[in-house]
Amino acid sequence: MIVEELLSRERAVVEVALDRVLPSAQAWPDRLHQAMVYAVKAGGKRVRPILARLACATTGHDPDAITEAACGLELIHTYSLVHDDLPALDDDVLRRGRPTVHVQFDEATAILVGDALLTEGLLVLACRPFGDEWAPRRARATALVAEAVSSRGMVGGQMEDLEATGQVRGSDRDPEQRLQRIHRHKTGCLLQASVELGAVLAGVTGAEQERFARFGERLGLAFQVADDVLDATASAAELGKSPGKDAAAGKLTYVTLYGLDSARTLLAELEEQMVALAEDLEGADGPLAGLARYVARRRS
């Protein structure tokens, strides 16, 4: 199966499960729930839950058993976007071609939407799959993802990014070290945790979990470098958001620090590494390798 077909089938499975884990937009507090649904159902690529499902399938376990848990990742990812877009942070008005939550609703609602999505995402991970026999894996899974998005992970990367643009006063730091920290944490930690989640819920531990983690780590870096390249090269229609913002905002990205050619070379290297790591896990030409290629070459 070509990877686009696999991804579109996977995405359809995730969309249905997302509707099951999201609170109803009609239930109290309706305005908040409407805004949560607006944020989540904006048509993302659902890469994180798909990664978890593919990693789970690689171990020989049924990925359908963990789809709802995997949706917790998407709620958490969406929270991070809603808060990043706020006026006090990146001040973005457009996301996936639509007004951001604080523009469509208001700033207070957007703050609470992020808070509620983060809570709901970790709640989903603490509860699903249902059943006491899953409890030890659920506890590990919740801790794994919470650690990945903590101050030592995703939120720390966001803080470093704000310091890099001078939006908040921070410690002086070498730009290369700073960029590495931003790349590693801001997007990388949650993507790595997504791969690990699928493995952990399938019962994988120790050295085998470590192999999934290494694949996820490379994938996270590739994802971020591809993002930097896209911001510098794609059109607004392709991106669904304003391009060229990084350079204009003085953002520290792989492209602004090393240039476009270096970024493309790095992406090709990462693709090779990811495919090798994926082969180790699933044999030749498996779905993880397909997804790795897709991430390294994505155009939107």
Added chain:
Amino acid sequence: MIVEELLSRERAVVEVALDRVLPSAQAWPDRLHQAMVYAVKAGGKRVRPILARLACATTGHDPDAITEAACGLELIHTYSLVHDDLPALDDDVLRRGRPTVHVQFDEATAILVGDALLTEGLLVLACRPFGDEWAPRRARATALVAEAVSSRGMVGGQMEDLEATGQVRGSDRDPEQRLQRIHRHKTGCLLQASVELGAVLAGVTGAEQERFARFGERLGLAFQVADDVLDATASAAELGKSPGKDAAAGKLTYVTLYGLDSARTLLAELEEQMVALAEDLEGADGPLAGLARYVARRRS
């Protein structure tokens, strides 16, 4: 032992454990961690972890086994204060006699501090007490607290509160129903969950957990009504924050809706109910009853 002595001893135990669960202010990302520590170590009363410890002790189990887990409640409570204080929400500049986080640091940092504290609080609950034998209780505890602070709980109450002041556009609603929703959810849900957490980590389930929940529910309501009374009657020095803000901001509180006398009468009734429920759980004159009296009569 008089209740003030019990509370001060309990508080000292919680402070030490808080230092163990908080990230070091020296570790990367330092600015974020400094702000997290600033927010948490501002000298709160630590009512929520103390409630969990007392509920646990009531069942005959060692409360010291769950102190770190109970600290997760305090991190989550602090997150809610930091976000409530933001300019887009309550716009408070003073909290416990000190500048709020967004004043002392900046708005972006305050948003991330709240995000990181919520994450850390749920992470602590997913991890502690350590050991696979605790995993089923930990999974239940994490889900219990996450549900309490979700859009259907604490965050929903905050949303309703913002709608009540007209800060955000919301559905028309009867003021009495609105007030009940605010009181039940904004403070009540997490206080009830704090009592239940101590019981759940001690292995309590079913009808017995329900009795703890009912005590916690009354306590949450009493806490909020006492807060409304204090805002209308206490001085800034007693409160550590600006008093009289509720009336000035057109906030819907028990005092602004029913008047000070009715609020005091309700508090006395709640105290009686709480003491009766506490006797059921711990016999006459136990620590839960003492805490209930303290909450209903508090002056700051």
